[in-house]
Each structure stands twice: as C-alpha cells, then as structure tokens.
Amino acid sequence: MPPIIRIGTRASALARRQTEIVSRFLHENGIGTEIIIIKTEGDADTGVPLHQVGGQGIFVRALDDAIIRGEIDCAVHSMKDIPAARPDGIRTAAVLARDPPYDYLAFEIPLEEISCIGTSSTRRKAQLLRYDQEFEIKELRGNIDTRIRKMRSGEYDAIMLAEAGLARMSIHLNGIRLPTVQFVPAPNQGTIAVVCRDAPETIEALEPLDHPATRQDTLIERAVMEEVGGGCFTPQGIYCQNGNLIAEVLSLDGGRFERMEEHVETIDDARKIGIELRERALDLILEAKAILGLN
Structure with missing residues (x-):
C-alpha cells in the first residue's frame, strides 16, 4: 500500500x-x-x-x-x-455512495415568470422543451459561482444545476428539485x-x-449508455435505482423521444436494453449528430 x-x-x-x-x-x-x-x-x-x-x-x-x-x-x-x-x-x-441524482432548477423570480433558462446540457435543454416548448434555452457554462452570478445579474431567469454539486458545496438556492420521471438524469449523475x-x-x-449498491446501479446505467452510443451530444437520460431503470433518448428540440422502463438484474440485461433503445432511437441519434455537425 x-x-x-x-x-x-x-x-x-x-x-x-x-x-x-x-x-x-x-x-x-x-x-x-x-x-x-x-x-x-x-x-x-x-x-x-x-x-x-x-x-x-x-x-x-x-x-x-x-x-x-x-x-x-x-x-x-x-x-x-x-x-x-x-x-x-x-x-x-x-x-x-450516490448523492442526490436530481436536476435542480434555481431561480429568484416567481416560477410562473420564468421564460429564459440557462444550461449547457443538450439533455436538459431537450427535457425542458419537452415540458414547455415556450422556454428560451440559452447556453450557460462556467463553475457554479459563475452560473449563479449570471442568473442574479439577469442574464437568465433560471438555471439548471445538478443538486449533488450544490449539496457538496453547501450552497442553498431558491428553486425546485425536478422529478427523475420527467427529467431523467444523465448516466451516473450524483x-x-x-x-x-x-x-x-x-x-x-x-x-x-x-459502495457496492451505487456501483451496481451506475454500471447498469453505463452499460445502457455504451450500447445506445450517440456520445454526450445526443440528449439521453439514463437512471437506475435499486435495479429500476429509466432510459430515454430525445430529439434536440424535445418534441420526440424513445423511452424504456425496466427492472434490471444484470449488466447483460442492461446491454440488451441499451441495444433495443438504440434501435428505436437511431433516427434521433443520427439527427442530433447532423444538426450539431458531428461525424
């Protein structure tokens, strides 16, 4: 040692x-x-x-x-x-051991007045647009403090962050935790x-x-991710908790998606689900690559 x-x-x-x-x-x-x-x-x-x-x-x-x-x-x-x-x-x-896997929508104005949301994630953008096509989604990068400062300066009405990052930094912001059923996290988030x-x-x-239980859930998520492919540019949410898996691929505009919900016991079963999801969502994956100018 x-x-x-x-x-x-x-x-x-x-x-x-x-x-x-x-x-x-x-x-x-x-x-x-x-x-x-x-x-x-x-x-x-x-x-x-x-x-x-x-x-x-x-x-x-x-x-x-x-x-x-x-x-x-x-x-x-x-x-x-x-x-x-x-x-x-x-x-x-x-x-x-996994921290909270949720996405968090932070804001300081009334919820009903939010129209412009900052995020750099194609997944979060697609899921937000699926929820409400009227949202304006603007690119937002930088560390947590930079993102918060930009929101407070009025560049964005709200910003999306991983709740786990806020918890680790002991940052408390007004906002709401987004449910994993609608806003399926990125693979291994948290x-x-x-x-x-x-x-x-x-x-x-x-x-x-x-932490064996977290390792098993995250390995299931990674197995699905590896079979779906599409890189980190294709909007996809993959989340497993105690073997209960939700996996989805979305179009960049959030208007279409393919989704599977299964209980998974083994990595081999996770790979089979990933293969099936890729087959179902291949047009969405190819479309995202074409729009973003990727090979």
Missing part, C-alpha cells in the same frame, strides 16, 4: 471539494494524500458549447494522461463526466468515482471507499 496517494483533480471549486471528500475518507483509513491540480482544456474554453470542445470527456482526458504518465496515482471525477471509452491501464477503483492505474497497491487502498 503506498504511504501517500497523489490525487489529481481539476481546478474548479466543485472538483476540489469532491477530491477533499475522497482525501478525508482515505485519511480516516490511515492513508496520507497529496492533492495535485491538473488544468484541462475544457476549463479554459468556457465561452463555447461543450460539443464544440470535445464534450464532458475533455475534463477527464487530462487527468487520465497524468495517471498514465505517473504524475498522479489516481483522479477524482463526477462519474457522469467519464466517457464510455476508457484508456488501457485505467481502472475505476471506487464508486462512492456519483463521485475514483480512477487509477491498474496497480494492485493503489486499488487496495481505494477499495474501502467503494
């Missing part, structure tokens, strides 16, 4: 907070840590949509590279940011994962942080 584990993280306040949570758990198990900040291209390019800079996976790539180069022993991520395709030699050593080299001593040190 290594005497000190070097943990890599992005520079954002939320990323650092998540890393501090992992570091604290390791210290409680008698393992020292060193936190190392890794800059990512996605953090620099906050003025353009995510699909134009490589999607959520861009936040993970720099940390994967640092692990492979031996600069850090492991990295902490919001699990929903981890893409389906992973480099050789990188392993998800621990999946922490979950922190720790990835590392496939090195036995590091894996052994991280194993006590793993």
Whole structure:
C-alpha cells in the first residue's frame, strides 16, 4: 500500500471539494494524500458549447494522461463526466455512495415568470422543451459561482444545476428539485468515482471507499449508455435505482423521444436494453449528430 496517494483533480471549486471528500475518507483509513491540480482544456474554453470542445470527456482526458504518465496515482471525477471509452491501464477503483441524482432548477423570480433558462446540457435543454416548448434555452457554462452570478445579474431567469454539486458545496438556492420521471438524469449523475492505474497497491487502498449498491446501479446505467452510443451530444437520460431503470433518448428540440422502463438484474440485461433503445432511437441519434455537425 503506498504511504501517500497523489490525487489529481481539476481546478474548479466543485472538483476540489469532491477530491477533499475522497482525501478525508482515505485519511480516516490511515492513508496520507497529496492533492495535485491538473488544468484541462475544457476549463479554459468556457465561452463555447461543450460539443464544440470535445464534450464532458475533455475534463477527464487530462487527468487520465497524468495517471498514465505517473504524475498522479489516481483522479477524482463526477462519474457522469467519464466517457464510455476508457484508456488501457485505467481502472475505476471506487464508486462512492450516490448523492442526490436530481436536476435542480434555481431561480429568484416567481416560477410562473420564468421564460429564459440557462444550461449547457443538450439533455436538459431537450427535457425542458419537452415540458414547455415556450422556454428560451440559452447556453450557460462556467463553475457554479459563475452560473449563479449570471442568473442574479439577469442574464437568465433560471438555471439548471445538478443538486449533488450544490449539496457538496453547501450552497442553498431558491428553486425546485425536478422529478427523475420527467427529467431523467444523465448516466451516473450524483456519483463521485475514483480512477487509477491498474496497480494492485493503489486499488487496495481505494477499495474501502467503494459502495457496492451505487456501483451496481451506475454500471447498469453505463452499460445502457455504451450500447445506445450517440456520445454526450445526443440528449439521453439514463437512471437506475435499486435495479429500476429509466432510459430515454430525445430529439434536440424535445418534441420526440424513445423511452424504456425496466427492472434490471444484470449488466447483460442492461446491454440488451441499451441495444433495443438504440434501435428505436437511431433516427434521433443520427439527427442530433447532423444538426450539431458531428461525424
């Protein structure tokens, strides 16, 4: 077991907070840590949509590279940011117990007056438009504080955030929790994962942080996501709780969608559902890629 584990993280306040949570758990198990900040291209390019800079996976790539180069022993991520395709030699050593998976609509004006909502997620945009086609959805990126400041300055009537991020940062905002039945979360939303080299001593040190029930639900979600494909640009919500799965793919404008609800016991069954959902939703996936100018 290594005497000190070097943990890599992005520079954002939320990323650092998540890393501090992992570091604290390791210290409680008698393992020292060193936190190392890794800059990512996605953090620099906050003025353009995510699909134009490589999607959520861009936040993970720099940390994967640092692990492979031996600069850090492991990295902490919001699990929903981890893409389906992973480099050789990188392993998800621990999946922490899930925090609230919900989307949260934050606002400071009367709910009935909301018309302009900020989000950078194609999924959230599509689900909002499915709920009400009259909404104006505007691109919104940046850290949590930046998003809140833009809402309070009047650039947006409301903003959509992951409730888990607010909880981890102890931020309390006026707003409403959105139900998972209508606003199906992104795969693995609300979950922190720790990835590392496939090195036995590091894996052994991280194993006590793993939460088996959360790992099983998130692996089911990832299996569906991997089979559906479409990248992080196709609006899709995939959420599993105690084996109860909701999975959907939407058109970018929220006007059409394909949806499946099943109880899933095994990863193989999850893959079968993902294959079926992809077949049903292939036109929506291809349409989203064409509209966004992706191959």
